[in-house]
Amino acid sequence: MKSNKIAGIINSIDKLPTLPSVYVKLSHLLDAPDSTIKMISNVISEDQATAATILKLVNSALYGFPEKIGNLQRAIVILGLNEIKNLVLATSVLETTKQFKYDCGFDMEEFWRHSIGCAVSARILAETAYLKRPEDVFAGGLLHDIGKLIHVTYLRDEFAGVIKDVEESGIPMFESEEKILGFSHPQTGSALAEKWGLARETIDMIACHHLSDNTITMTKEIAAVHIGNTICTALRMGSGGEKRVPVANQEVWEILGIELSSMEYVMTRAMKLFEESISIFGL
Ligand SMILES: [Fe+2]
Ligand SMILES: [Fe+2]
Numbered sequence: 001m002k003s004n005k006i007a008g009i010i011n012s013i014d015k016l017p018t019l020p021s022v023y024v025k026l027s028h029l030l031d032a033p034d035s036t037i038k039m040i041s042n043v044i045s046e047d048q049a050t051a052a053t054i055l056k057l058v059n060s061a062l063y064g065f066p067e068k069i070g071n072l073q074r075a076i077v078i079l080g081l082n083e084i085k086n087l088v089l090a091t092s093v094l095e096t097t098k099q100f101k102y103d104c105g106f107d108m109e110e111f112w113r114h115s116i117g118c119a120v121s122a123r124i125l126a127e128t129a130y131l132k133r134p135e136d137v138f139a140g141g142l143l144h145d146i147g148k149l150i151h152v153t154y155l156r157d158e159f160a161g162v163i164k165d166v167e168e169s170g171i172p173m174f175e176s177e178e179k180i181l182g183f184s185h186p187q188t189g190s191a192l193a194e195k196w197g198l199a200r201e202t203i204d205m206i207a208c209h210h211l212s213d214n215t216i217t218m219t220k221e222i223a224a225v226h227i228g229n230t231i232c233t234a235l236r237m238g239s240g241g242e243k244r245v246p247v248a249n250q251e252v253w254e255i256l257g258i259e260l261s262s263m264e265y266v267m268t269r270a271m272k273l274f275e276e277s278i279s280i281f282g283l
Helices: 002-014 023-032 037-045 047-059 072-080 081-097 109-129 135-145 145-155 156-169 173-180 185-195 201-205 220-234 250-256 260-280
Strands: none
Touching: 023 037, 023 081, 037 047, 037 072, 037 081, 047 072, 047 081, 047 260, 072 081, 072 156, 081 109, 081 135, 109 135, 109 145, 109 220, 109 260, 135 201, 135 220, 145 156, 145 185, 156 173, 173 185, 201 220, 220 250, 220 260
């Protein structure tokens, strides 16, 4: 019943944000058996802002390569296609949406700073836990709160009520959304990600980052985003509009399997990468 309601909202929004064309073209190209590195590089280069941001990211402390990587073709070879695809997703979604301004008490720049904070924190957790594809966790972290973008854009008056309620009561935003809207940003965000055709793992990371969907099996990747959200909120990397720092679930810690003694390293590195990343993304 509830999922029908959310699907109805998603389907009734005419101007739902679409995935930037550079990402759509890249996805098609990566699915085609005869694509070459040059073709992939050319598609990314069509979007100059995205191409420039990717080169800056590739040469940042996020990767820590000893030599400068001067062009996209080399970046693609060194990083691999999945990493590049996730970087294009991150940079092009940000390029498309970061200039939006809203007047209902929700700060979009702070929102994206929070999202980048979660992405870098979750990625470092994923690397520390030796997960196979930390770049997927980076994408999940970046998009974890994307449902708020739908609420603030298409349900402005109701969402202003949510912001006020969170401010006054201090309850988590997803609980206030459930109370006032009847659904929450993990649900709308994952529905949007599904409509965008993103990977099932990414959809699940968005749907489950507050552990509010018990139909999804917990994975280490979801755990990294859940804890990454706590870390970036505690370290005040931007703001997703929450009044209080969300408490990371103990069982989820155990699933991720990171020693508490690693946390000083994780947090110090997250702060360093956060500062560098937000300057690269122009926030
Ligand atoms: Fe959230
Ligand atoms: Fe968040």
